[in-house]
Amino acid sequence: MAQNHAVVFKKYAVDYPVIGEHLEYVATGQPPELKDGEVLTRVLYLSLDPYLRAKMRGHEETALFGRFEIGKPLINHGVGEVIASKNPAVPVGEIVYSFMGFEQYSVIPAGQYIEIIKNARQSKLPLSARIGVLGMPGFTAYGGLLWYGKPKAGETIYISAASGAVGQLVGQMAKHLGLRVVGSAGSDEKIAYLLNDLKFDAAFNYKKGDILTSLKSAAPEGIHIYFDHVGGSHLEAALEWLLPLGRVVMCGQIGDYNTANPPGVRNLFVCVPKEISILGFLVLNFNDEQKAVFEKDVTDWLLQGKIIYKEDITEGLENAPAAFIGMLQGKNFGKATIKVADL
Amino acid sequence: MAQNHAVVFKKYAVDYPVIGEHLEYVATGQPPELKDGEVLTRVLYLSLDPYLRAKMRGHEETALFGRFEIGKPLINHGVGEVIASKNPAVPVGEIVYSFMGFEQYSVIPAGQYIEIIKNARQSKLPLSARIGVLGMPGFTAYGGLLWYGKPKAGETIYISAASGAVGQLVGQMAKHLGLRVVGSAGSDEKIAYLLNDLKFDAAFNYKKGDILTSLKSAAPEGIHIYFDHVGGSHLEAALEWLLPLGRVVMCGQIGDYNTANPPGVRNLFVCVPKEISILGFLVLNFNDEQKAVFEKDVTDWLLQGKIIYKEDITEGLENAPAAFIGMLQGKNFGKATIKVADL
Structure with missing residues (x-):
């Protein structure tokens, strides 16, 4: 060998x-x-x-x-x-x-x-789907959105790292559920993909200008759900702009992994008057029944062309x-x- | 006049x-x-x-x-x-x-x-009860603990500002529900009150020494619920010491109200691997049915001497x-x- x-x-x-x-x-x-x-x-x-x-x-x-x-x-x-x-x-x-x-x-x-x-x-x-759209990232998107985000048609969701392994699915699933979908990513090419291919309602390049200002302009009436991959300044902006009874689905905090001293989130007190929930979760604690539902739904959507996966x-x-x-x-x-x- | x-x-x-x-x-x-x-x-x-x-x-x-x-x-x-x-x-x-x-x-x-x-x-x-134990603070303690904290007998709860308007009730109610109760406050006199009068299982003066170190020593096996009145460094310590599936009942962030630049909470990423929920709530959104249950329970407990209120x-x-x-x-x-x- x-x-x-x-x-x-x-x-x-x-x-x-x-x-x-x-x-x-x-x-x-x-x-x-x-x-x-x-x-x-x-x-x-x-x-x-x-x-x-x-x-x-x-x-x-x-x-x-x-x-x-x-x-x-x-x-x-x-x-x-x-x-x-x-x-x-x-x-x-x-x-x-x-x-x-x-x-x-x-x-x-x-x-x-x-x-x-x-x-x-x-x-x-493709075989790679088993570690992507049909694997851990897909299950994270599906379970995080449905069971933690508890989305309702007509609501607005904001997704950071929206073209990533999880974000691109969260956005497409939220569209199918009748939500208004706003995403951010770090290049204009990614933003074009979100708008043109994934049919997001709005998207912005977080590297260009202040995140909160961009978010307000992309979602002028506020957001109901924030699907968080980043933490830090993205989470601060989302907390500021979440509506009463808003939910933060906390899937990861990549912004904090590469530094000994992350900057900290300074506006958590808004969670009280706005009754916001911040919900951390791990995909590996979903159960077999939940897994079967996810696999069936997402396989069907992929084969029917209802979702795509980059x-x-x-x-x-x-x-x-x-x-x-x-x-x-x-x-x-x-x-x-x-x-x-x-x- | x-x-x-x-x-x-x-x-x-x-x-x-x-x-x-x-x-x-x-x-x-x-x-x-x-x-x-x-x-x-x-x-x-x-x-x-x-x-x-x-x-x-x-x-x-x-x-x-x-x-x-x-x-x-x-x-x-x-x-x-x-x-x-x-x-x-x-x-x-x-x-x-x-x-x-x-x-x-x-x-x-x-x-x-x-x-x-x-x-x-x-x-x-006393007439003052209507703005205290039978009023907004009492209802905050009762609803926050029961409906957001979802306490189970045998669990451990940590309460900051534990001798305050809300904290003293949360602690006594949690004791009645079979929890292990840990509190912090800012003077030795208050700590003595928590231990001797309210029968907390452990209590520490947060002004003496590092909060996390004190919390670990007061709750060596970790905490299941943190009832937060303070935010900032208390919340950081609690997040560090919460067990998997832990709940933060967020009732206020008094530490952040008196400064333009609160220090920020730097370890929110632990919410993901530990699947922690941070739950902000407002007492004024509880409904009439909930209010009736609260008033009956707490009036009974007061008249029977099961809880006291300072x-x-x-x-x-x-x-x-x-x-x-x-x-x-x-x-x-x-x-x-x-x-x-x-x-």
Whole structure:
């Protein structure tokens, strides 16, 4: 078998991680012999998600998303082909979804959740969908919007990072539910995509001008829901402009992951007179019933063309560190995905 | 009739208000002639509440609690005796609860909510209860704890400003519901009261040492609910120490009312991995059914001696400005109340 390579985590990072210092693509020799219950996959796709950054933080007393192990590969959702197996439930040749190392060949430990993707080789949807629109980001968008945002037709929703892995779906689903949809993103190209392709009602480039001023102009009558990916100044502006009984669906705070001293949100007191709820949630705590509903709905919508999904695919594991850092800086356009190999 | 006096609002304040500059006790001449529908009250008790401070802020674009009118008396919940009436539903001699000016004689406008306190002269409970334990603060404590905090026996609740108008009730009610109750306050005398009189399980003086360190020591296994009156560093510490699925019942942010640049809450991102909800609410949006349940429960508990309620009564309207500023600085011990006159 060919030499394996991996993107290895080297050191906890306070500011933006640096290639070579905090993470690095390196040769790691032959994959190990499998033990009972283990599965060896040839990795096809790996997901890049902002929460991975939180696992690289070492300076807090508790790292709430868990931490990467120093000297080991990064780990995240992936899709791979089984090329060796000591797990009778997962035969060689199957295409599987599981947590995988950032490697060309990744061993899935005994007992870890593995899902066989049925008819994977015949599917009309790309394999990468399992880590995007039909995976964790899609489920986050669906569950966060429906079960936390509790949207009602006629309301207005504001979405930050609106062309990202989660935001683009939240926006399209909210449109189908009869909401007025406003998004922000960090480039004019992304704004054009939100308006022209995703049919958002309004969108603005947050790098051009004051966020609150732009938000007021995009949603002159106020907002009912804010779907937050960023925290910080975006959250402050949204709190200021939320209507009474407004909801903040808190999905992530990417703005705070790359600094030891985030600036802080200074206007939380408006939550009292406006009776605002700020609701943090984790997709991994949704239940199987919720998952089945999500998968059916979103698969149907995709096949019927009711929603579209933009991926930003980086080819080659060796390019994963730069793609990851680029995503933290908002350089990806669509769901950040690494294509490690062809099927 | 005697000359009337009032505590008049003079100027919007950024930092702590100053007597003479922002508010002042002044003679205001004879009360005006009543018009149809109006009621003249001899004011007996007035409530001092932290939210009044928010109505003195002028520098935001929107003052969310409304604003006091410059040159007019402060207005808040009060109890008074009707001494003249052009409202047939509210006869002379009745004791009423309503919003009243900070005056000796206050005109209640036509159409404003007025409640006649039945058997007021024979009640076993003090008249001041109507603006305290049986009024807005009591209802805030009851509704905030039950309907927003959703407490379960065996959980731990942390309450800031725990000897205050709302906090002392939240703590006692939580004890009755089988929770472990932890409070903080700003003097050793208040801490002794929480532990010895209100039977809190633990309490600490937030002025002595780091809040998070004190909280960890008072609640070593974490907290499920934080009842927030303060915001800022108290909220940061609570977010850090809340358990998964924790709730922040946000009742006020007194720490932020007296500065143009509150420090900001820097760790909101923990709401995502811990799935924390931050819930702002306003007592005035509870409905009549909820009010009836609250009044029955709390009246029963008071008469049965199951809860006690400490008031910090300042005698004389002329002392109201100093008492108000003292309350903003945490100098009151119990519910801050002005006694304007004897019945």
